[in-house]
Amino acid sequence: MTDQMTVEAFRALCADHGVHTVEVAVADTYAHPRGKRVPVDRFFDEVLEGGVAIADAVFILNVRDELIDHEFVNMDNGFLDTRLIPDVSSGRILTHRPGYALVFCDSYDEEGALHHLAPRTVLTAQIERCRALGLDPVVATELEFYLCTVDDDGTWQPVRPHIKYSSLTEALDLEDVLRDMREALAGAGLTVESSNQEYGPGQMEINHGPAAAMRAAEDCVLYRSIVKQVAEQHGLRASFMPKPFTEESGSGMHLHMSLRSTDGGNAFADSDGAPNELMAHWVAGLLEHAPAMSLLGAPTANGPRRIRPYTFAPTHVHWGLDNRSVLARCIVEAGSSANRVEFRSAGADANPYLLIAGALAAGCDGIERGLELGAMSVGDMYADPGDCTALATDLTGVLAAYEGSALASMLGDTFSRSFASLSREEERLAAEHNPDPDDVNDWERARYLEFC
Secondary structure: OOOOOOHHHHHHHHHHOOOOEEEEEEEOOOOOEEEEEEEHHHHHHHHHHHOEEEEHHHHOEOOOOOEOOOOOOOHHHOOOEEEEEEOHHHOEEEOOOOOEEEEEEEEEOOOOOEOOOOHHHHHHHHHHHHHHOOOEEEEEEEEEEEEEEEOOOOOEEEOOOOOOOOOOOOOHHHHHHHHHHHHHHHHOOOOEEEEEEOOOOOEEEEEEOOEEHHHHHHHHHHHHHHHHHHHHHOOOEEEOOOOOOOOOOOOEEEEEEEEEOOOOOEOOOOOOOOOOHHHHHHHHHHHHHHHHHHHHHOOOOOHHHHOOOOOOOOOEOOEEOOOOOOOEEEEOOOOOOOOEEEEEEEEOOOOHHHHHHHHHHHHHHHHHOOOOOOOOOOOOOOOOOOOOOEOOOOHHHHHHHHOOOHHHHHHOHHHHHHHHHHHHHHHHHHHHHOOOOOOOOHHHHHHHOOOO
């Protein structure tokens, strides 16, 4: 499977795998895949060209599928349809559910324009902005999750009571489910690299390779969906809630980025011990817009709880080389095609379309304005962040950094107002049910653990 999947190739792939049903999918504002299941013959005969309709309310549903009071989508305008038009280049086979395939879609409003609230639309605009600079963004997402059992009373418990980071001895009984996850992800077209236990009891990570920015966002959406489905097939549950347990490690989404130049090579490759000029401008843009980007990486009351010292989540705006206490970690080996920037602040529940869009917007702004990169941070940046800007540690602060920001404007005023309104509702509920900024209580787990 490649980014250049054609109709003919996808039809042949479906035939080879005995596909009877194609899932016509769109990711909502929280990156939950929604859509319609259609018979494979109808997909190729009708839906591929004409699409399917779904209520645009999918873009204002919160994590619990509650409809909030909304400025743009509401009963006064009738909850209009959005038309989903399949992008066949995104076609995947779901080998963990034999007979099923999936295609991601663009969303169009009643006037035939790309829907302003669709995360795919937001990312498309920023990819085009990169390409106008002669650059193609290449991205990989790196996600952690908790694997849990469910007690008779519905309580989720990590599958391990203790931490054993990257052990090859511990938890062999979990290898069946992890192997099935790796195989299912590979079957859906992800380049699976490895899996390991992470620094939390029952916390796992499965790494997969980079792809073009849109493909990377869709890989991430499928990663979370497939991991959850395979866990259930084994009688377990998986959660991407950023901070499910107060005293344990949170789960992050690290964003690895490079830029492909017109000759097809990595435009950061000639960095040697320090960022080259292009990477320096890119990182400077990321740092300038990092406070506003926090909402894209932590859109619920739970996400900012990761932003604490010595959690491997950055607490301030800074950059460095191979240093896991900084916000932007730069890999700059002489002549390496793997040179990249790792943006480390987002939680595992972040919408990858929106997080990648925000990073591309910020990086492009750095290039377009020729922003200068400040001094590199060295050493323990939890112990001594100096005069670096602190990141917000609660949703109120995260929202304040986003609303009215240059980044919000770059991503679109209509989208940004809608996105912020969803988080404002989460802020209100958290203030009512869990005012302690450092405690993850049962209300919070009930709201997010199953649904992130």
